Amino acid sequence: MQSIRIRLEEAIRSRDFAGLREAVDNLPSSDLSNLISELPSEQQAPVFRILPRKTAATTFEYLPLEKQEELLKSLAQDDVAAILNEMSPDDRTMLLEELPATATRQLLSLLNEKERAVAAKLLGYPEGSVGRLMTPDYIAVRPHWTIRQVLDYIRVHGPDSETLNLVYVVDERGVLIDDIRMRRFLLSDPERHVTELMDNHFIALKATDDRETAVNVFRKADLAALPVTDSEGVLIGIVTNDDMLDVAEEIATEDIQMFGGSEALEEPYMQIAFFRMVRKRAGWLVILFLGEMLTATAMGFFEKEIERAVVLALFVPLIISSGGNSGSQAATLVIRALALGEVTLRDWWRIMRREIFTGLALGAILGGIGFLRITIWSIFSDLYGSHWLLVALTVGVALLGIVLWGTLAGSMLPLILRRLGFDPAASSAPFVATLVDVTGLVIYFSVAAIILRGTLL
Amino acid sequence: MQSIRIRLEEAIRSRDFAGLREAVDNLPSSDLSNLISELPSEQQAPVFRILPRKTAATTFEYLPLEKQEELLKSLAQDDVAAILNEMSPDDRTMLLEELPATATRQLLSLLNEKERAVAAKLLGYPEGSVGRLMTPDYIAVRPHWTIRQVLDYIRVHGPDSETLNLVYVVDERGVLIDDIRMRRFLLSDPERHVTELMDNHFIALKATDDRETAVNVFRKADLAALPVTDSEGVLIGIVTNDDMLDVAEEIATEDIQMFGGSEALEEPYMQIAFFRMVRKRAGWLVILFLGEMLTATAMGFFEKEIERAVVLALFVPLIISSGGNSGSQAATLVIRALALGEVTLRDWWRIMRREIFTGLALGAILGGIGFLRITIWSIFSDLYGSHWLLVALTVGVALLGIVLWGTLAGSMLPLILRRLGFDPAASSAPFVATLVDVTGLVIYFSVAAIILRGTLL
Numbered sequence: 001m002q003s004i005r006i007r008l009e010e011a012i013r014s015r016d017f018a019g020l021r022e023a024v025d026n027l028p029s030s031d032l033s034n035l036i037s038e039l040p041s042e043q044q045a046p047v048f049r050i051l052p053r054k055t056a057a058t059t060f061e062y063l064p065l066e067k068q069e070e071l072l073k074s075l076a077q078d079d080v081a082a083i084l085n086e087m088s089p090d091d092r093t094m095l096l097e098e099l100p101a102t103a104t105r106q107l108l109s110l111l112n113e114k115e116r117a118v119a120a121k122l123l124g125y126p127e128g129s130v131g132r133l134m135t136p137d138y139i140a141v142r143p144h145w146t147i148r149q150v151l152d153y154i155r156v157h158g159p160d161s162e163t164l165n166l167v168y169v170v171d172e173r174g175v176l177i178d179d180i181r182m183r184r185f186l187l188s189d190p191e192r193h194v195t196e197l198m199d200n201h202f203i204a205l206k207a208t209d210d211r212e213t214a215v216n217v218f219r220k221a222d223l224a225a226l227p228v229t230d231s232e233g234v235l236i237g238i239v240t241n242d243d244m245l246d247v248a249e250e251i252a253t254e255d256i257q258m259f260g261g262s263e264a265l266e267e268p269y270m271q272i273a274f275f276r277m278v279r280k281r282a283g284w285l286v287i288l289f290l291g292e293m294l295t296a297t298a299m300g301f302f303e304k305e306i307e308r309a310v311v312l313a314l315f316v317p318l319i320i321s322s323g324g325n326s327g328s329q330a331a332t333l334v335i336r337a338l339a340l341g342e343v344t345l346r347d348w349w350r351i352m353r354r355e356i357f358t359g360l361a362l363g364a365i366l367g368g369i370g371f372l373r374i375t376i377w378s379i380f381s382d383l384y385g386s387h388w389l390l391v392a393l394t395v396g397v398a399l400l401g402i403v404l405w406g407t408l409a410g411s412m413l414p415l416i417l418r419r420l421g422f423d424p425a426a427s428s429a430p431f432v433a434t435l436v437d438v439t440g441l442v443i444y445f446s447v448a449a450i451i452l453r454g455t456l457l
Numbered sequence: 458m459q460s461i462r463i464r465l466e467e468a469i470r471s472r473d474f475a476g477l478r479e480a481v482d483n484l485p486s487s488d489l490s491n492l493i494s495e496l497p498s499e500q501q502a503p504v505f506r507i508l509p510r511k512t513a514a515t516t517f518e519y520l521p522l523e524k525q526e527e528l529l530k531s532l533a534q535d536d537v538a539a540i541l542n543e544m545s546p547d548d549r550t551m552l553l554e555e556l557p558a559t560a561t562r563q564l565l566s567l568l569n570e571k572e573r574a575v576a577a578k579l580l581g582y583p584e585g586s587v588g589r590l591m592t593p594d595y596i597a598v599r600p601h602w603t604i605r606q607v608l609d610y611i612r613v614h615g616p617d618s619e620t621l622n623l624v625y626v627v628d629e630r631g632v633l634i635d636d637i638r639m640r641r642f643l644l645s646d647p648e649r650h651v652t653e654l655m656d657n658h659f660i661a662l663k664a665t666d667d668r669e670t671a672v673n674v675f676r677k678a679d680l681a682a683l684p685v686t687d688s689e690g691v692l693i694g695i696v697t698n699d700d701m702l703d704v705a706e707e708i709a710t711e712d713i714q715m716f717g718g719s720e721a722l723e724e725p726y727m728q729i730a731f732f733r734m735v736r737k738r739a740g741w742l743v744i745l746f747l748g749e750m751l752t753a754t755a756m757g758f759f760e761k762e763i764e765r766a767v768v769l770a771l772f773v774p775l776i777i778s779s780g781g782n783s784g785s786q787a788a789t790l791v792i793r794a795l796a797l798g799e800v801t802l803r804d805w806w807r808i809m810r811r812e813i814f815t816g817l818a819l820g821a822i823l824g825g826i827g828f829l830r831i832t833i834w835s836i837f838s839d840l841y842g843s844h845w846l847l848v849a850l851t852v853g854v855a856l857l858g859i860v861l862w863g864t865l866a867g868s869m870l871p872l873i874l875r876r877l878g879f880d881p882a883a884s885s886a887p888f889v890a891t892l893v894d895v896t897g898l899v900i901y902f903s904v905a906a907i908i909l910r911g912t913l914l
Contacts, residue, residue, distance in 0.1 A: 028656065028658045030660075030677065030678065031658070151643070154643060154644075155643065155644055165622055165681065182639070186608070186611060186612065187611075187612055199485065201484075201485045201488070203487075215702070215706075218699075218702055219702055219703060219706065220487065220519075221487065222487075222699045223699070224622065224681050224698070224699070241681070241698045241699055241702070242675075242679045242680070242681070242698055244702055245672070245675055245676055245698070245701055245702055245705060246676060248702060248705050248706060248709070249672075249676065249705060249709075249797065252705075252706075252709035252712075252713070253793050253797065255709075255713065256709070256712065256713055256716065256789055256792070256793050257789055257790060257793060259713065259716065259717070259789065259886075260716070260785050260786050260788065260789020260790065260886060261782055261785055261786045261789070261886075262786045262789065262790060265790065268794070268797075268799045269790055269791070269793075269794035269799055269800060270794070270799055270800055270804070270807070274811070274814065274815070277811075277815065278815055278818045278819065281783075281786055281815065281819060282818070282819055282822055284786070285779075285782055285783060285786065285819055285822070285823060285860075286822065286823070286826065288778075288779075288782050289775075289779055289782075289823050289826060289827075290826075292774065292775050292778045292779065293775060293830060295774035295775050295778070296771050296772055296774070296775050299770065299771040299772075299773075299774065300771050300840060303767055303768075303771065306763075306767050306770055307767050310760055310763050310764050310767075310770075311760075313756065313763055313767075313770040313773070314753050314756040314757050314760065315753055315756075316756075316770070316773055316774060317749065317752035317753070317756065317773060317774070317777055317894055317898065318746075318749050318750060318752050318753050320774055320778075321745075321749045321752070321777075321781075321887075321890065321891060321894055322742075322745075322746055322749065324778075324781075324887070324890065325718055325742055325745050325746075325887040325890075325891075326742060328717050328718055328886055328887055329717050329718045329719045329738055329741070329742065329887070331717065332713055332714055332716065332717020332718070332719065333714060333717065333719065333722065333726055334726070335713070336710050336713050336714060336726075337725070337726035337727070340706065340710065340725075342725045342726055342727055343726060343727055347727070350727070354731070354734075357731065358731070358734065358735055358738065361735045361739070362735065362738060362739055362742055365739050365742070365743065366742060366743070366746050369743065369746060369747075370746075373750060383757060403742075428886075429716075429717060429718070429785055429885075429886035429887065429890075430778075430781070430782040430785055430786070430886065433778065433781065433782075433886075433890065434778060434782075437774050437778055441774065
């Protein structure tokens with residue numbers, strides 16, 4: 001690999017195009033795209049220009065989106081048109097979708113009529129829908145054909161199909177009526193008819209389904225590709241399993257980033273422009289900061305108590321963080337269970353019941369540790385004053401209440417957000433922590449007011 | 458679907474086995490497994506017993522692991538043996554791996570000699586390795602064969618193969634020398650030789666690779682299956698793309714749960730036993746609680762300052778939570794970028810430089826808001842005393858420092874954990890928040906000591 005790279009760079013430097021073509025000949029497209037990514041950007045276009053059209057297009061498909069964008073800018077219009085026309089429709093849609101609208105319009109104009117129609121159609125579906133992921137390159141046959149006819153048809157039309165794993169059967173109006181695995185054709189007598197292989201059972205996606213649905217259907221169906229139909233049941237494309245892995249990773253990335261209290265970056269961390277990243281991160285931080293300001297208000301409300309018993313202030317961070325931690329733990333479990341379809345909104349009561357008992361158990365554990373810590377410290381020092389036992393009791397009881405409350409709030413917030421039509425992953429760890437901090441202070445000082453009345457307060 | 462279910466239940470009630478067999482006949486295995494899952498558990502075994510062996514095995518494969526376990530207990534030994542022997546090796550390995558060791562040993566003894574050898578071999582690879590995911594059912598051919606020979610071979614051995622997408626070429630010692638797409642055989646003249654289709658280029662996994670590696674290779678390779686070799690390069694199995702989607706979702710679930718400050722549950726939220734869940738959640742909460750206790754120590758260290766200026770205590774929750782929030786934001790972005798391979802340990806300096814500038818920008822924004830909030834409040838009220846401008850300055854400067862520190866700590870912690878050989882996802886939002894809380898208090902009170910010396914302190 002290293003040696004090919006050196007040969008490539010030498011051939012470019014010496015403008016030895018024959019040597020260049022020879023160096024890249026017979027290299028598989030995935031390797032070629034890796035090699036090209038590693039070249040300095042001004043050398044990438046020359047290598048691309050000498051590739052055979054088909055190779056150029058598949059190599060281009062293997063490049064990451066931002067590399068594709070960069071390269072398009074440095075290629076001549078003719079080369080761009082050739083590459084775009086040869087690209088597979090689903091990869092092209094992903095690229096066009098990524099570009100600013102003006103660039104997309106310009107690139108669309110470079111396509112030939114047939115490919116333009118395909119691209120426009122795919123782009124007509126809403127972002128994040130199955131329609132954007134599908135490719136119209138599939139094999140569709142009719143029920144009355146013989147298997148020999150099907151195999152002959154594949155030999156002619158096969159090169160355009162994204163997958164030869166599955167063959168689709170449609171009626172005279174194009175309505176999907178079955179899917180049949182390729183292997184069944186290979187393993188059957190060529191004189192039999194398609195109808196004999198049919199079971200009239202298939203799983204299909206609608207073009208307007210969202211991509212989360214597609215991933216979940218794929219996980220259950222275990223197929224290499226799923227057919228996509230319009231609202232009338234007419235077969236209009238297929239989605240392949242290898243695209244699903246990328247989609248699943250993208251969805252998980254968005255969920256994880258949102259859960260960390262940031263907007264989804266939507267671009268690789270190292271590539272996103274500094275100001276765009278700061279904007280995406282500042283939004284949530286400011287909202288959380290404004291929410292967290294209520295803690296200062298709440299603390300102000302209890303200023304007199306703090307003045308009288310400064311010892312109470314010492315435990316404020318410990319108490320509120322315990323609420324936040326138990327809350328983000330509960331939230332993350334429920335968010336993920338929702339995303340995987342393990343629980344639905346209708347399970348809210350079963351979840352709540354589970355979390356009440358869990359919150360009590362966790363609260364008792366932390367409350368017990370807190371109580372013991374103050375008790376043991378007080379045996380050896382005078383840090384917590386003469387009323388240390390009452391202080392220990394206050395901290396212990398407050399912890400029980402706050403962990404229970406944090407657990408409940410954390411587990412219910414994702415459900416409430418989903419019910420209101422928001423993404424449950426927006427109930428991020430920092431969001432839950434902020435929510436629980438403010439109420440946690442109120443719980444803590446109320447418990448203190450009851451237990452310490454007449455002694456410290 | 459509903460009507461089939463009713464017919465099933467009626468047939469079971471009236472012990473009408475002919476009607477039962479008729480009701481399930483021609484239903485695809487995935488539907489059948491759904492129907493069976495919905496039946497009360499005592500009715501599941503009877504339905505299973507009347508299924509043809511092959512159907513029973515594929516239906517069983519579609520059931521979730523915990524249902525499989527339940528069902529095994531209620532089936533007679535003979536039925537269990539039949540189902541296990543017919544299952545595909547990768548699904549069987551997943552089931553055996555899930556069970557307690559004694560149950561696994563017992564089930565292994567039910568397998569016939571050939572299948573037992575296969576299962577024992579797969580189970581010999583470490584948990585989480587590619588070896589556990591692979592299946593030994595693939596098509597391997599020799600370079601000197603003609604394409605017609607290959608197609609004849611497939612017609613005989615095809616039914617056992619997990620995928621017919623790819624055909625593997627091995628030399629006389631079984632060493633993998635190429636992979637060829639099925640479509641190339643279908644689209645070529647049957648009299649040509651395998652060698653003519655070979656490019657001697659393929660991507661393979663090692664049986665000892667971990668599954669994260671497998672997912673990342675699959676994402677780049679866009680293939681329906683990847684071959685698995687031993688350390689000598691001998692082909693020993695294949696891993697299929699549809700298994701990768703499950704693996705990717707499982708990895709994401711573990712990362713998200715860890716990031717929320719819990720051990721990975723490893724079982725669906727609704728199914729895990731209450732005490733097992735509490736144990737998994739309590740572990741991290743207690744560790745974090747013990748760490749967070751240092752805040753009480755730190756606060757105790759500044760008790761005198763708080764007594765003199767109670768107003769300082771009011772902003773403690775606001776200040777430390779801002780550090781925690783910016784820290785978990787940075788941590789989540791770096792954890793995900795590491796998981797996707799967008800950044801590696803060698804990028805640590807580029808990440809740090811990015812985060813220093815990001816931290817300064819975010820800190821300036823939050824510090825500015827904090828400063829303004831205290832200033833504006835003080836114009837209308839006397840809440841923050843006569844030295845409000847110095848208090849506002851203290852809070853503003855402390856926020857700048859703490860947000861910068863939180864951002865840096867959050868972004869570097871995942872890298873440090875990876876460097877030490879731990880999972881970066883262990884640097885959860887609560888973990889980062891706890892780390893930043895303690896240091897945040899020290900920063901806050903140090904800033905206060907400098908700015909307020911001679912006035913409030």
